[in-house]
Amino acid sequence: MAFTPSLNPHVSTDCVIFGFSQETLRLLLIRRNIPNRLTDVNDIHYALPGDLVKDDENLNNAANRVLAELTGLKGIYLTQFQTFGDPLRIAKAKDRAWLESVRQDPDARVITVAYMALIDSQKVVLQPGSFSQEAVWIPIHEVPELAFDHNEIYEQALAALKERIQLQPIGFELLPEKFTMGELQSLYETILERDLDKRNFRRKMLNSGIISPLAEKQIGVSNKPARFYIFNRDFAQNNPSAIYNLRMDGSFTLFN
């Protein structure tokens, strides 16, 4: 029986992984050193971490596998946000030489399911990369030109993050267990790209019940030590919109 080769596309996942440190939102990227045949100088290629989805693997598992291989972490906040499938999204790639060196068919169509991950970057010990790969944290305002359509994917992820943080208490995923009010506010200000009033922010957060103060305070800082707080994960799950001042009838308000 004649077998007609399948024209089915490949399916991959790409992970847009956000971290937050030193008052800066950062992106975890893969860096490759690739010899450029023309210039004989090593080009540096950055890309979102990702991989083909395996035959027996569902999409979430594929994304979790990519994340775990890279960071060694499991149980991270990871959510699908959009699927990209332009027929030419791979063929249009600028680093075509590299593509040809890596794949049998550089023109093959690849549809990618993009995920957004939020991690406490302090937890991450970047894993030694397979191949000549290396993972690096890049501040979001310094993201270079990426492979394929990864710049677009990243931009969509950032937009999705900005939107979702206004609806769900996901900011805490980017902070350590114990955090100060200042860190929390700085995180929100960074993502939302605007200043928030310290007293109003504090009032809303505390009134919401979504965080609890600890007795513990900072030590060794050369100013008044800040109190630590923890995120009430259970409370948040039972009161999905708590931080947004949920009213009795379901409406709510966002932060000022």
Add this chain to the structure above:
Amino acid sequence: MAFTPSLNPHVSTDCVIFGFSQETLRLLLIRRNIPNRLTDVNDIHYALPGDLVKDDENLNNAANRVLAELTGLKGIYLTQFQTFGDPLRIAKAKDRAWLESVRQDPDARVITVAYMALIDSQKVVLQPGSFSQEAVWIPIHEVPELAFDHNEIYEQALAALKERIQLQPIGFELLPEKFTMGELQSLYETILERDLDKRNFRRKMLNSGIISPLAEKQIGVSNKPARFYIFNRDFAQNNPSAIYNLRMDGSFTLFN
């Protein structure tokens, strides 16, 4: 050169198409009459409309094509909301007999990019179906058991609709050009599954600037005729959160 058959999955789009008529939110489904080999009685199978993505087609185009073939409509509100890719989502299908009758490899993996469409159901003249297919509007509370994992997809779509209508002025996509305040409120009440106060609803909608009153009123109704309003599409695009009482600093409130 030996050719290894590709194990790549198929990729399809499925469309969850919502309409609103007679105070009821409805779903546009495909109905097939399939002879059941065992019972020799025709089974009725319902499914979400969908199709494989063609080689040269991007995902949005594929979804738009499915929608246009079914309804004859273009330029409809259509948005990707989630991708489903469990390896067994097709193989687990209950109507396996049908699957075997239709496809070479009933076990082949299919990853589907699900879209949500909102249409003014008055505009739709359902197209004569190809094959023994027929499109039908089913009230959302009467949705039967669907093919594959389509019940799950539909439920996710409904949840996404409920969430998005609280953030974006998309409800108008389900209404005719000219609508009454009562129709609009009824639509919101249906989707949000709760009653809204007539006076407060009216005040918020009008203050928002997102709709404008027309001189025209209902005729032939056996009660005080309602005024018609139109959706200010341009205004809404320039003021994305207008209906939610956007404050000067970006925060907003939802309907009460």
Add this chain to the structure above:
DNA sequence: TTTATTAAGTGTATGTTTGACACTTGTTGT
């Protein structure tokens, strides 16, 4: 022609939340 029925349309008073704003506190470093 009167009366009933139906849904549209309208205003106000009270409580809550927001938004704007500046000084004091507690720690380390000099």
Add this chain to the structure above:
DNA sequence: ACAACAAGTGTCAAACATACACTTAATAAA
């Protein structure tokens, strides 16, 4: 001691949310 630094705190006015009931305009029925 004191300088530097970020943490932490309270109030008032304006805007908004919530709750609530009667009048109006059309047709249908008597």
